[in-house]
Amino acid sequence: MNFEYSDKVNKLRKQVTEFMEEVVYPNEKVYEQQVREAESRWTVPAVMEEMKAKAKSAGLWNLFLPESDYGAGLTNLEYAPLAEIMGRSHIGPEVFNCSAPDTGNMEVLVRYGTKEQQEKWLVPLLNGEIRSCFSMTEPDVASSDATNIQASIVREGDEYVINARKWWSSGAGDPRCKISIFMGKTDPNAARHEQQSMILVPLDTPGVKIERMLPVFGYDHAPHGHGEITFTDVRVPVSNILWEEGKGFAIAQGRLGPGRIHHCMRSIGVAERALELMVKRVKNRVAFGKPLADQGVIRQWIAESRIEIEQARLLTLKAAFMMDTVGNKVAKKEIAMIKVVAPNVALRVLDRAIQAFGAAGVSDDFPLAAMWANARTLRLADGPDEVHKNAIAKQELADQ
Amino acid sequence: MNFEYSDKVNKLRKQVTEFMEEVVYPNEKVYEQQVREAESRWTVPAVMEEMKAKAKSAGLWNLFLPESDYGAGLTNLEYAPLAEIMGRSHIGPEVFNCSAPDTGNMEVLVRYGTKEQQEKWLVPLLNGEIRSCFSMTEPDVASSDATNIQASIVREGDEYVINARKWWSSGAGDPRCKISIFMGKTDPNAARHEQQSMILVPLDTPGVKIERMLPVFGYDHAPHGHGEITFTDVRVPVSNILWEEGKGFAIAQGRLGPGRIHHCMRSIGVAERALELMVKRVKNRVAFGKPLADQGVIRQWIAESRIEIEQARLLTLKAAFMMDTVGNKVAKKEIAMIKVVAPNVALRVLDRAIQAFGAAGVSDDFPLAAMWANARTLRLADGPDEVHKNAIAKQELADQ
């Protein structure tokens, strides 16, 4: 047992931290301004592509990618602390081509894609030329229970015909978003976890219509955005299927492990940044005759935040370690645990920071409110807390 | 002791409830659409004036107003349950000319305004012809400690010269907003609570500049809005002072009592509506083989929400009763308590409802996310929770 990062990781942490300080943080306001001033909100701010080019040339690119034909990647344990640092800024992960949902989608293509699929979609994704979305959740059913999903994928000759209404296809607002990994039922009569398949649907296929972009607590998250998309008699070649029919759940299982751990590490970065901002603020604001930093309640908040962050980080790192050593399947209890812990810790730390900032905290002068809204969605995305807790309990009950 | 509403109140509750059902709720989406489609977001949607006209002709107008020359009003205890019902919709209070910050401002004018001030500003406010804002908080200091406020009001002959930067002047975005009640220091050398004064500043006075509208978690709250306003050598006649120099704190004390209780009752209305929406939703969504309504955790949430709402309502009503019978000053501990309780209860109920709704809960398909963001500001507005708790404790320590 050893709680120190390896030299390799520490070197990367240093590089990513310096890049954040030199390139990313200073451009947060620039990015927001470019979005605000663009003719359409669904335009990519120029500064993003500039930052991406710098990251690429610095070799800080696709670090999330596990070892594969596409490069010798990092382990989850090695990548996790880097994802944390990137996650400290809402524009950070994309700069390094490490942002959701692309990372998860790229992993699916690496693991389950055919050579042809990889050339067509994976390569441009890895190059940061296009982006992607993931279409699973549906407005009409409680999608926390994935067996509820109603999307239909019917084979007709050499094509699949797709009909569905999906929402929360995050990233669909981005003009660079070209492809969706779509989940739906190919065989409603198969065994419960073999009814679903995943299939590649290019967004320019006839019948695909982005109905609207969904707001999150008033934020539209432009140009990324969360799309509600209808698929009406959409036809794609059978070669677009991922792995094979009926493997939707199996792929989801594989996809969600790393995806979740990335989200968790980013959440810890968010919490860490919120704590840092709070500490800075309370040193400089005076009320009732002394700095906020000298007031007992504020100190308890700082301590509780530090305690919660440290614990969440350790558990996430342990989950990453287990994914690397015993596999995602054996690590599923640990993955479920961090999926619950990390967003909740971030939300609590953010809420304390907002309270310490006063009204400034709910505005956009500081990133706290926006980070809060985003973290709040993570208690729902990939399944609500309660579903994961139920899964943890089932395993505990089975283990003893 | 008696826990039943009087017949008079029950009749009014019925009337307001029916008006909400017939006029207000069905127009929520209309209102939002008109805001969205207006050329400028800072335009009053036509539907609002239509609804106001209906409320006025139904006699459901200015119900907040206590007994005065301007009409025999309701007691706080009588008005509280009506504010709750109005507060169930974010567009409700304005329809009845009972929305913040106008109600607090009108009360100030009723109590402390000269005849001339009342004719010029109070009458059009009572008629719903103009709106107002309240300029107290400043970006540069921790305004939770009101003695920190730095705005300067200097007498020069028959005028006061005003210089300040204020923010969170809510309502300043509305084109009908004509007047600000402004708080600043007339005498920085006076005793600590006699340095401040309140003064009327028409928003069209030269030197008044709305610098920007502040967002709240991504919402701009248009057309109401929260203004950051600079006052540069703004000159108003000495007759604009309220009461007299040095009475700023005394007026604030009087103003904030009713203002707070109104906010609290509205928050309870919000919580009540969130619970209602949650109950409706969980009956109709099925996951893992049974309706959400039959799942143990959801039931605990419903019960906890009901328990918290009932308690918050009773405490708020008791505070209202005390304000009516022993006065705002004696009731200050109770007012402080509900100021802490009501927004927190609303936030907890809303958070549970959002979680039960899944991703729909964070969007604008339902009013939950918007209500949450609004309720979150109430833990800061008129002083953060911690300041009120400190005041409660001080009194407890003194009482024993």
Add this chain to the structure above:
Amino acid sequence: MNFEYSDKVNKLRKQVTEFMEEVVYPNEKVYEQQVREAESRWTVPAVMEEMKAKAKSAGLWNLFLPESDYGAGLTNLEYAPLAEIMGRSHIGPEVFNCSAPDTGNMEVLVRYGTKEQQEKWLVPLLNGEIRSCFSMTEPDVASSDATNIQASIVREGDEYVINARKWWSSGAGDPRCKISIFMGKTDPNAARHEQQSMILVPLDTPGVKIERMLPVFGYDHAPHGHGEITFTDVRVPVSNILWEEGKGFAIAQGRLGPGRIHHCMRSIGVAERALELMVKRVKNRVAFGKPLADQGVIRQWIAESRIEIEQARLLTLKAAFMMDTVGNKVAKKEIAMIKVVAPNVALRVLDRAIQAFGAAGVSDDFPLAAMWANARTLRLADGPDEVHKNAIAKQELADQ
């Protein structure tokens, strides 16, 4: 709506408070010493009978008793604030002949007892000559679901033959305890809520054996105590049945309403006393250069305690008001709510007080630890929190 106690109630509150101050509080340590020094712990301390005589002659006796042939009593709303005051001391309620489980048992006898049963058991209970216990819970089943109960009551001629193992028959340790109200199944084949009956079982009947007294967090609660009792072929005359066969649930329903509200009011008295002790302590202890009372965290605790107590008291009083005006059945949601709220509030206030007292708080130098242990049982007694919350939710779901 009116939040003031009536003059009648205020007069009684004053009397009970003075009696507590003059007679009860000063004798708490005397009582404990007499228990400690008695040859057997299951002996009634002499000071208790002395205090009872004083309360009786002061007319502060059986105040819990509703209007009946046995005296014109108080309403629940009138009695509630008196129960609160008595409940501030663990020896208080008995002094006024208002302690559990006797009050609930006396109410059962008033409502459902035959003339003969009343003369034999109710009169001496009302006189404070004997005490009683209630035998419902069983060690072998989850008694939170009362249909699980397995005790058998079989009619044989003019007798019922009783067999069961019961525990948590509180009060069974007291040498004055002569009678148990016993619940068991007379007809396992009847409809689910008509299988059970209640019957009077004198504790000196052959076959009744107190197996042991159960501790509560290390306290034996002597001489009251919590008995585990076996009933082996115990024979009682058929005239001992209460009301009639199959009415066990119906009686329990009637019994538990007032019983619960009494417990709740006492819990609020406990919380109030804990807060009082905490406030006193923190004024007088200095750490890190200032009194604990001047430290921010302590102040938050005081404020939160005051807020929680006020709300719990109001809800309990409202439940009492509803029991008086619309009946226990209609008030059942409110009764369930306070059953959850009051013990939890007491526990939180006590926990804060213990923390503020430091190590002294967990000892018996102050009543905090003992009050905590007792309050903790109330989250389980008469059904755990979760069962009551489930019932509240069911009603909410049905109401909308």
Add this chain to the structure above:
Amino acid sequence: MNFEYSDKVNKLRKQVTEFMEEVVYPNEKVYEQQVREAESRWTVPAVMEEMKAKAKSAGLWNLFLPESDYGAGLTNLEYAPLAEIMGRSHIGPEVFNCSAPDTGNMEVLVRYGTKEQQEKWLVPLLNGEIRSCFSMTEPDVASSDATNIQASIVREGDEYVINARKWWSSGAGDPRCKISIFMGKTDPNAARHEQQSMILVPLDTPGVKIERMLPVFGYDHAPHGHGEITFTDVRVPVSNILWEEGKGFAIAQGRLGPGRIHHCMRSIGVAERALELMVKRVKNRVAFGKPLADQGVIRQWIAESRIEIEQARLLTLKAAFMMDTVGNKVAKKEIAMIKVVAPNVALRVLDRAIQAFGAAGVSDDFPLAAMWANARTLRLADGPDEVHKNAIAKQELADQ
């Protein structure tokens, strides 16, 4: 970074686990019975010495001891998981000669004792022949601020004269307890952290009087016990001083690090056992038609318990790792964090388990209530949570 225990540790974990299962758990009830049936409660149950002999001959003895002249010990990181397993039973640690306060005291003697002091006191402690107590806390002052301590140690020739009233000298009830490490002021005029000294006071010295044994939530913890001790003109030779005059704080610093981590690991063992008991119970109890294990709320409790335990354990292990690698001083923030976390996690898990057990949970049929009472003291012992949180915050504020 690596989250697996070393082979050495895993072997020891297996040995200790097996010993617990074969020797310790089966004797818990025997131990309690021997205490209950002894003439005096302050008698050592025979079974304890039998178990100690077995542990000693199995080589599972003094495992806490770091490398020193007295044996090549384990690192904190190696010992921590063993302390966890021992801590699962309240009689466990003593069996392995690893119980508080002896372990902390032995460490002080190893580090700061003279050869003579070690021969006289350390050797018999290491042999398990005698026991010891630690006399620091005083009833008359808030001892959470150690500078408040008033005990006086005055040099007169070759002796120190000691006067003080101490309490919570844990272990003083044990007839084998022969020696106290006593903290008091040798120089009230020295710099704030150099006024205090530690000195060895044999309990049979004239003037030492155990006034009483303090209960903890009704438990007397016999025969260990918590003593209130007066020291009246107690004279000990100057050679009894530890290290030298004025080093009290420095020794405390060194003593408390390992002592705290041991307490924390034991607390995690307690939480782990509580969870295990809860899981077992809910599988076997049926209410409302299904096992408790199938009810949503119970599952949330199990999951939350598992999540909290895992995080607390990881943070504690990390603190241990830091103590081993960078020293107690640098690790002080981590030590403070686990001091707050571990007892609170244990309390929450225990409280859930008690609630799941129903009334059985508050009795002594299961170890839950006793473990709860003990864990509750750990939020106060060695400084209350709030003091540690304050220290953590101070460091955060300084670090940024």
